[in-house]
Amino acid sequence: MRYVTIFILSLVFWLLITFKFTVPDIAAGAVASAITAAIFGRYYFHNVYKFLQPRRWFWFVVYLVTFIWACIKANFDVAYRVLHPAMPIRPGIVKVKTTLRSDFAKTLLANSITMTPGTITVDIIGDDIYIHWIYIRSEDPAQYTSMVTGRFEEYIKKFAE
């Protein structure tokens, strides 16, 4: 079942990229997707039935909107710091605990953190995420955890866990 999911996703992706719907194109895509599924099928999606739950898709859309908004904010934030004559930076690496369990959710959270204002994920060790922050606003772990992970963690928990 896992292999079928990977196969379908790869095929859809192939069709979107090539955007030609003739028989030879689809056949070539099917062969390529089958190879991909055979190689990577065992790594992803331990429970494919999650794809069929509409609730998860809803939270995914909510997450996507929040994420795009955070991205735009991140850009203005960095542009401000770069163009400001005095360069208001206060960099450092902070440790943040996550409550997410699955690897997929952790990866998504790390990627989201990298794209949000002023933070880059340096490493994940167990449940701790190490984050380079361009302007540390607070020294209190509880406070900066909620600042960094923000609402992403709860949304990701709702659709990916």
Add this chain to the structure above:
Amino acid sequence: MAAIILISIGVIFNIFGCIGLIRLPDMYNRLQAATKCVTLGCCSILVGVMVHYGLGGAGFRALVAIPILFFTATVAAHALVRGAYHFGTKMDERSVKDDYMEAVK
């Protein structure tokens, strides 16, 4: 017209990213500018391309490139930062905190 505006915004953000690469003090802060400004700049350009060509072949390809760009940019930034830290690149003297040090040891 909308396409030109979007592409201009993208180019301006890319320029901000490049200024950040020059002005910011150390490797970690430079990467912040490189990932954020350049990623959204490129996304803006791609959306502009999509608006220009419509939702045909090229437009769809531009749209599909956006998630790929997001994943590759974030993963590359993570790999570069981690690699630089393990290599021993010093952080700027303005840095106030380093929790990662004890985890690496």
